[in-house]
Amino acid sequence: MLAGEEASIELVQRWLQRRDSDELETEENPPKECSSSGSPGARAGRRSSLALTPEDEPLVDVTNRSPPPANIPTALIYSPPEPLELLCVFPERTSRVCAAACSAVERAGGEARSLRCARETLDALRRDNDTRVPHVIVVDARQPQQLDALLLARAIRGTKNTQHVYLIAIVKKSAYLKDEFGVLAYLEAGFNRVMVETVNTTAWCAEVLQARSSAACSRAQIAATAALAAAADRCRDLVAITDDQQRILLTNKSWCRMLGWRLEEGPRPIHEAAGGEALRLATTGARDWEAPVTLRRRAAPDPIMLPCRGATIGLTKTTSHIVFVCEPSAGEGDRGRGSLHSIRRGSLDVRSVASDGLRRTSLAKLQGLPLEAPITKVISLLSAATEGAPPSTVACIERAVDMLRTSELYSPQMRDETKLRVEDPIATDLIGALLSREQVNQNLVYMQGNANVLSSRRSSNDSTVVRSQTNRTNIKHKTTGQLRELLDTALSWDFEIFRLEDLTRGRPLAHLGLALMGGRFDVCAALECDERTLLHWLTVIETNYHAVNTYHNSTHAADVLQAVAYFLEKDRLKNLLEPVEAAAALISAAAHDIDHPGTSSAFLCNARHPLAILYNDVSVLESHHAALTFKLTLNDDRVNIFKNLDRDTYKTVRHHVIDMILATEMTKHFEHLAKFVNVFYAKSSGSKEDGMHTDEPLSLDTTALSQPENVLLVKRMMIKCADVSNASRPQKFAMEWARRIAEEYFLQTDEEKAKDLPVVMPMFDRATCSIPRSQIGFIDYIIIDMMEAWAAFIDMPELVNHARSNNQHWRELDEAGVTTLADVKRVQRQNAIQAPPTTTAEPTTEE
Ligand SMILES: Nc1ncnc2c1ncn2[C@@H]1O[C@@H]2COP(=O)(O)O[C@H]2[C@H]1O
Numbered sequence: 119m120l121a122g123e124e125a126s127i128e129l130v131q132r133w134l135q136r137r138d139s140d141e142l143e144t145e146e147n148p149p150k151e152c153s154s155s156g157s158p159g160a161r162a163g164r165r166s167s168l169a170l171t172p173e174d175e176p177l178v179d180v181t182n183r184s185p186p187p188a189n190i191p192t193a194l195i196y197s198p199p200e201p202l203e204l205l206c207v208f209p210e211r212t213s214r215v216c217a218a219a220c221s222a223v224e225r226a227g228g229e230a231r232s233l234r235c236a237r238e239t240l241d242a243l244r245r246d247n248d249t250r251v252p253h254v255i256v257v258d259a260r261q262p263q264q265l266d267a268l269l270l271a272r273a274i275r276g277t278k279n280t281q282h283v284y285l286i287a288i289v290k291k292s293a294y295l296k297d298e299f300g301v302l303a304y305l306e307a308g309f310n311r312v313m314v315e316t317v318n319t320t321a322w323c324a325e326v327l328q329a330r331s332s333a334a335c336s337r338a339q340i341a342a343t344a345a346l347a348a349a350a351d352r353c354r355d356l357v358a359i360t361d362d363q364q365r366i367l368l369t370n371k372s373w374c375r376m377l378g379w380r381l382e383e384g385p386r387p388i389h390e391a392a393g394g395e396a397l398r399l400a401t402t403g404a405r406d407w408e409a410p411v412t413l414r415r416r417a418a419p420d421p422i423m424l425p426c427r428g429a430t431i432g433l434t435k436t437t438s439h440i441v442f443v444c445e446p447s448a449g450e451g452d453r454g455r456g457s458l459h460s461i462r463r464g465s466l467d468v469r470s471v472a473s474d475g476l477r478r479t480s481l482a483k484l485q486g487l488p489l490e491a492p493i494t495k496v497i498s499l500l501s502a503a504t505e506g507a508p509p510s511t512v513a514c515i516e517r518a519v520d521m522l523r524t525s526e527l528y529s530p531q532m533r534d535e536t537k538l539r540v541e542d543p544i545a546t547d548l549i550g551a552l553l554s555r556e557q558v559n560q561n562l563v564y565m566q567g568n569a570n571v572l573s574s575r576r577s578s579n580d581s582t583v584v585r586s587q588t589n590r591t592n593i594k595h596k597t598t599g600q601l602r603e604l605l606d607t608a609l610s611w612d613f614e615i616f617r618l619e620d621l622t623r624g625r626p627l628a629h630l631g632l633a634l635m636g637g638r639f640d641v642c643a644a645l646e647c648d649e650r651t652l653l654h655w656l657t658v659i660e661t662n663y664h665a666v667n668t669y670h671n672s673t674h675a676a677d678v679l680q681a682v683a684y685f686l687e688k689d690r691l692k693n694l695l696e697p698v699e700a701a702a703a704l705i706s707a708a709a710h711d712i713d714h715p716g717t718s719s720a721f722l723c724n725a726r727h728p729l730a731i732l733y734n735d736v737s738v739l740e741s742h743h744a745a746l747t748f749k750l751t752l753n754d755d756r757v758n759i760f761k762n763l764d765r766d767t768y769k770t771v772r773h774h775v776i777d778m779i780l781a782t783e784m785t786k787h788f789e790h791l792a793k794f795v796n797v798f799y800a801k802s803s804g805s806k807e808d809g810m811h812t813d814e815p816l817s818l819d820t821t822a823l824s825q826p827e828n829v830l831l832v833k834r835m836m837i838k839c840a841d842v843s844n845a846s847r848p849q850k851f852a853m854e855w856a857r858r859i860a861e862e863y864f865l866q867t868d869e870e871k872a873k874d875l876p877v878v879m880p881m882f883d884r885a886t887c888s889i890p891r892s893q894i895g896f897i898d899y900i901i902i903d904m905m906e907a908w909a910a911f912i913d914m915p916e917l918v919n920h921a922r923s924n925n926q927h928w929r930e931l932d933e934a935g936v937t938t939l940a941d942v943k944r945v946q947r948q949n950a951i952q953a954p955p956t957t958t959a960e961p962t963t964e965e
Pocket residue numbers: 548552711782784841842844845855856859892893896
């Protein structure tokens with residue numbers, strides 16, 4: 119027990135022993151010497167020296183009259199022990215009543231301050247608001263002309279954080295006894311207690327201790343109430359609390375959001391917002407109930423019906439509050455799955471349902487289903503926001519909501535499409551073919567009888583594991599000095615990928631894979647497999663790339679693997695991804711285009727290729743790459759790098775690998791880019807009035823990385839950027855990749871023409887196509903925006919710098935009349951002559 123507490127208890131005990139004395143000690147009538155035998159006086163029955171009510175019962179306390187109910191959460195009502203703080207407001211500097219009060223507090227181990235006027239008091243309260251709000255304030259109400267105690271009490275109550283302060287008014291005995299209802303004016307002004315003046319320190323001591331205890335209790339209760347209100351505000355259910363007259367006193371944020379209410383609304387009759395069974399049950403006085411309630415939204419004419427759980431609260435037998443807790447999910451679920459149209463003009467007639475018991479039951483069941491899409495919430499919020507908004511805002515919101523109703527939220531609509539078409543048909547052709555899912559449908563006019571259109575190149579769906587790979591198990595040890603030296607630079611952005619292709623005789627993936635996955639990133643440790651299995655896996659994967667493809671071969675896979683490895687070394691990703699996630703990223707990169715036929719998905723669909731039939735024309739190639747990767751891996755224990763993973767880890771790795779490979783589909787390019795930018799970039803300033811496109815600078819905001827679904831966006835973006843990073847490589851690499859992809863496009867066009875198939879990219883005709891212009895379009899429309907977003911995220915400005923300088927270089931070549939493959943090759947030769955000599959590629963790896 120604290121010394122102060124001990125002293126105060128002793129004081130109280132002494133005071134209790136003495137309280138037979140009924141004589142009031144006033145400034146005019148100072149206390150007699152302490153005596154245990156006080157005169158009995160006329161009101162011998164009184165037990166206190168403090169004149170209180172006519173019966174002298176302590177405290178006129180309107181708030182704490184009732185005992186707490188059994189279910190009050192007492193654990194929340196915690197009041198830490200604090201030294202008593204008293205503030206006296208007495209205009210008279212030498213007031214003996216004030217001196218007695220202060221000295222009592224000091225004897226009780228507390229602290230007392232005294233001030234002389236209302237202004238000083240309010241200033242002090244405002245100044246000390248967060249640090250030193252007193253427990254008790256005693257106000258001298260004896261001389262209204264010097265200090266208007268009632269006004270001061272109101273002002274104090276109007277000051278922040280003073281609800282729990284215990285306010286005592288000191289009055290003269292004569293005034294006190296003059297009017298039996300006189301105390302009411304004080305209570306209404308905010309006083310907790312009216313007390314007749316006394317200079318008895320002991321009496322004061324008891325008084326302030328009781329006041330402190332009452333103040334502490336009320337502070338603890340207020341804090342607990344605030345905590346419960348905060349909890350209600352943070353829950354998704356709609357919460358409303360009414361008084362016993364069914365006037366809504368409190369609503370939480372969900373309620374306000376969904377029904378279009380404002381938080382600070384005063385008491386409103388519940389009938390304004392709710393009707394139905396729950397309301398009927400609430401009025402019967404049932405303690406707990408569960409029933410549907412219909413709620414009216416201010417922004418929408420039709421009500422919604424939500425399951426509601428309710429409770430009636432009462433400290434005594436009478437009801438004090440009614441609590442409604444409504445579950446929002448099902449209510450929104452029945453609202454037409456995300457369309458404002460259906461929210462505005464809901465097809466569900468709640469009234470007719472409510473009149474039909476059977477249907478109501480099944481509706482309630484339906485409402486219990488967890489059907490809730492975030493977009494539904496967004497649309498509800500937006501429609502609520504139209505309430506009371508100016509017409510221009512309403513029009514804007516309605517336009518936004520109409521857009522949200524489409525399921526293709528992230529499909530790009532090329533802003534400058536017309537301009538692009540007019541200015542550059544080649545770019546239009548390329549970008550259109552890469553991004554458009556319509557391509558296939560547009561080209562569906564097809565000649566019969568070309569089932570095996572890929573026969574001139576390798577068929578892609580009947581690939582099998584190449585078995586003769588066992589002699590390559592020592593590949594690591596048989597690398598020559600040159601290859602080893604080259605592989606030592608595997609983590610630089612100007613890594614000589616084509617030299618690797620030469621040195622390995624077209625087997626760059628296995629070598630680079632072993633160096634990066636087996637070496638630097640220790641994928642074997644992450645997957646708990648041995649290096650031999652990894653080598654077999656890399657070999658099988660590489661073998662299933664088509665060496666005849668000019669672009670989509672294992673050199674491209676190795677290039678993408680190298681880019682992903684490079685990105686993974688950046689701090690942002692190093693600190694973000696677990697080893698097993700990094701392993702999954704490297705695996706995806708190595709395998710992402712496996713068995714690519716050298717033609718696009720649109721081509722396969724037009725050709726009615728078995729893969730297009732198998733995958734229903736949807737993400738044909740990417741689905742195949744992902745599926746074949748797992749088929750090849752799981753087919754043979756010697757290549758199964760996942761064989762030692764436990765079930766859950768395998769599932770996670772599989773999920774990541776599939777997700778990343780599917781993310782390389784270019785028709786979803788803008789979807790992935792937009793999601794990434796929306797999550798990790800914030801607009802620096804307000805948006806344009808129409809809320810649509812703006813050119814404001816974006817600032818990176820990585821706080822969203824704490825959510826796993828956002829990390830998924832990062833991984834998708836990583837592999838996407840790696841997949842087309844060729845345009846962001848130093849010029850000589852970018853040029854060679856551009857030549858290779860153009861050649862592959864031309865071959866597709868050749869084949870389409872030869873087989874009388876629809877031509878997916880008619881401009882990509884080897885006789886007429888300008889390669890520089892195709893590259894300018896590709897960089898302008900696909901590369902720059904994406905690389906800017908990614909480069910800032912991983913802090914790699916060279917990605918953008920190279921892309922820009924390549925763009926510039928292609929423009930110069932375009933102006934110089936460079937057009938065809940032959941032209942590009944000529945430029946490459948000239949550049950090679952000007953560049954310092956490089957060692958002739960020497961294939962030395964043993965096969
Ligand atoms: N330099 C480039 N020029 C034009 N198109 C490219 C270039 N690099 C990549 N692409 C295209 O971008 C696509 C990315 O996915 P794919 O690897 O399936 O196929 C790729 C090509 O079609």
